[in-house]
Amino acid sequence: MLQLYVLGPAFGLPSIDAECNAAVALLKSHFGPDDSAWEIIPTHHHETTLPYLRSDDNRTLHGYGAIFEYLSTTSSAQNTLTPTQTADSTAITSFLNTHAPTLLSISLYVSSENYRHATRPAFTALLPWHANYILPPRRRAAARALTDHLGVSSIDVDNVHEDSGSSSGGVGKDPNREGFEAQAKERASLLLPRKDTVRSLLQRPEHAAIFKLHAVAEEFFAPLRDMLGEKEFLLDTSEPTGVDCLAYGFLALMLYPAVPQAWLAKTMREKHGGLVRFVERMHERLGLGTKAEDVLDLANCVTRDDILGRRKAKSMQLPWCPPERPTVLETATTVSKELVEQIPYLKSPPTIMPLHSIRQPVWQRHLPAILLGTAATLALGGYYAVRTGLSVWPRGEQVQIFGRKRFADYGHLGAALSGIGLLGQQAARDSAYHQQVDLEASPVNVDVKVKGDGAV
Structure with a gap:
């Protein structure tokens, strides 16, 4: 049985990812109503390229x-294509992979x-x-990087705030203060009830780049x-x-x-009804409607x-399976890795994470889990040894104690130097002893006064 791993369902579609939707549509078209030959498993591996298919031969x-x-x-349908149809298929596939991700990135993430x-x-x-x-x-960061050259960041409020806070002011002006004041005025103006005008509508974030967005959509x-x-x-x-x-995966x-x-769906419905009918036809014909709560x-x-x-x-028309759940070890490994990457001076240089990351070797994917498991095993083993007394030194065995080096440890010359040092210490002790004896033997003068009959 073929196992198709996809990012989970959303918006009434089999997946929130375009290529995952395309893969589900492809297998449904290939096998038809036969659900015994394949199954869909929702997953969320952020370091694995999705979708991925596990075949019968593993x-x-x-x-x-x-x-x-x-x-x-x-x-059979693919094998019966004419050379012209094959060439058209290659051209359309390249066109979709080049332009469609940009529009989806703007609409869903930017x-x-x-x-x-x-x-x-x-x-x-x-x-x-x-x-x-x-x-x-991560997917939003990749979408921002993908669409940065289009100059449509005005529909991204986060980017607008970052730009206003980092813009430089004139001489003698505090740029942070100016950015804060401009931001405060903008926020205050949004709280005041007023009638919309043409200018105010065009100044909204969603309308600031509307002309460029429509141009990109038309292309x-x-x-x-x-x-x-x-x-x-x-x-x-x-x-x-x-x-x-593939076209269904993106257009849906x-x-x-x-x-x-x-704005994207509105453009499709108002100007490109043929594409809307194509998507709806594929959706109904293959039975791709999905409720996320039913799958979960x-x-x-x-x-x-x-x-x-x-x-x-x-009444599910697709061969769904229970979502794949991570183990405790996988969760701990992922969280630990992300926390380490956020530590200054320890994380790797910032890189752009693509929406579909590159497949990593098996040993590299499991290395963090192996290292974490080894460290945890050693820590638990040490704790168990201390608690049970296994770490106590066996009785009757000689114990080697490493202390400070002495002169006597350095051969004959060291012994001679050690003897000289001992003689010096003995001479110092003798001198102190003689001084003490001299003090005790010295005479003591006593004044005595005699009164009367000689009594003291």
Whole structure:
């Protein structure tokens, strides 16, 4: 049985990650209604490339591209593509991987309103307590780095505050004071009831870069709309192909999430209805609708029959399994590693963490756990030895005590020097003794007065 590991469901989709959605759609299209050949396991490994597929021969395939190549060897739809369709598939795949992540990064992570009210709560429902402090901030940092060249940081309130606090003032002015005053005035103005004007609307963070955002969106939607045209699928096939699944993975996260700043979904619905119909068609045809609470509820199942019964009761159309939960050792290792990285002068130089990190060797992934386990074992062993008396020196055995070196320890010359030192000490003691004797033998003068008949 094939096991597909993905980042958990959100926004009514199989995953909060685009490539994970694409991988689920690909396997569903490949196997159809047969749920006995594969299963989906939600996970949250932030140092592992997601999605990844574990095959029947225990091979692990990381990333959508590797999974697609593996399944294409047995997919009849992919093998029947013409050379023109194959070339179009390669071109569309490259186009999607180049432009779609930028738009998703802006919509779900860079936008402070969307991140605070939609993306972060979705992660909170999926991840264990410790992973919520690691994975979402890393993905947001990667999204900021990916979109920094576009100059749309005005929709990120955190960046706006950082810029205002770090801007330099004129001669004799305190830049921190000016930044604080400007910030205070801005906050105070937001508390005052007033009627919105064209200028005030354009000065809001979500509208400051609206023109540039629409331009970036059009650069992505317009070519993709032209490639689709009036066809049901991108390559004009009767069944979805790998490129259709990849397009669904990105477009679904642009269309379905209910976010406060829904400029991306609004652009799709108002100007590119063909793409909206394509996403909805793929969503309904493959049965990709998912409720996150139903998937998380599978964690209460004990046996395989319980899982199958819960799927049937919840009318799940995908072969979900209980979410993967970390062990105590894995949690302790992850938390310890993150805490060490935050210590000044000990952490490694700052690096940009990609949304899908590079696969690490097996020994490197498990090295922190091995080191932590070894240290804990030694500490517990020492404590047990002290408590039980195993560390007491055996009775009757000679004990070597290492003390300060003496002259006598350095051969004949040392012994001679030691003798000279002893003679000096003996002479000093004799001199002190003679002085004490002289003091005791010296005469004592006593004055005596005689009165009357000679009585003293």
